[in-house]
Amino acid sequence: MSETGESILIAALDLSESDRVKIAGELFETVPENDPTLEAEIERWRATLPEEKPVISMRLGDSDDTDDFVPTPLTFAGRSFLDAALATSTLDRAIIAEELLASVGPPPGWVEVSDEEMHAELQRRIDECERHPSACIPWEQVRDGLLNDLNGPRP
Numbered sequence: 001m002s003e004t005g006e007s008i009l010i011a012a013l014d015l016s017e018s019d020r021v022k023i024a025g026e027l028f029e030t031v032p033e034n035d036p037t038l039e040a041e042i043e044r045w046r047a048t049l050p051e052e053k054p055v056i057s058m059r060l061g062d063s064d065d066t067d068d069f070v071p072t073p074l075t076f077a078g079r080s081f082l083d084a085a086l087a088t089s090t091l092d093r094a095i096i097a098e099e100l101l102a103s104v105g106p107p108p109g110w111v112e113v114s115d116e117e118m119h120a121e122l123q124r125r126i127d128e129c130e131r132h133p134s135a136c137i138p139w140e141q142v143r144d145g146l147l148n149d150l151n152g153p154r155p
Contacts, residue, residue, distance in 0.1 A: 001045060005085075005092030009099055012081045019078030020100040025150035026082055027097035031090055041091050042098075 001009075012023060032038065074082065085096050106112070113121070129136040 001095050002089065002092055005088045005096060008081060008084050008088065008092075009096045012085070012096070012100060013103055015078055015081060016075070017104045018072050019075055019081075020104055021150060022074045023078060023082045023085065024097040024100040025147070027085055027093045027100075029151075030086065031094045031097065038090060038094065042094055045091070045095055 012020065015023070085093060088096070
């Protein structure tokens with residue numbers, strides 16, 4: 001990661017969680033998918049970090065179909081950081097986005113779970129969808145909703 005990218009990241013960590021999520025979403029949209037060279041560079045960068053066990057969080061049980069995420073516009077400060085980050089290299093943008101998302105806590109109603117609890121919950125959801133396919137939401141619809149929540153409606 002360049003010194004410029006690192007400076008932007010360090011300063012952006014002081015922004016609100018909402019701004020950090022929005023900036024990360026915008027940056028991820030500029031990072032190409034399935035680029036082996038970029039992925040190798042990111043892995044080299046990750047190897048320089050202290051090893052930490054990832055924290056897994058998820059909403060357990062049946063969904064109550066409420067959306068507790070309320071999008072807010074990117075603040076002026078957030079827009080300034082986004083503009084600065086967009087001027088960096090693809091590698092810097094990918095790392096900044098990843099680190100900003102990692103700095104955000106789980107959404108309200110989510111809990112930290114062990115690997116075993118996560119697998120059990122995912123199996124429960126798969127079983128439920130197999131029993132009642134009409135109650136399941138197609139991946140495309142879920143993905144589009146997540147992207148809309150992350151980035152807000154497009155003008």
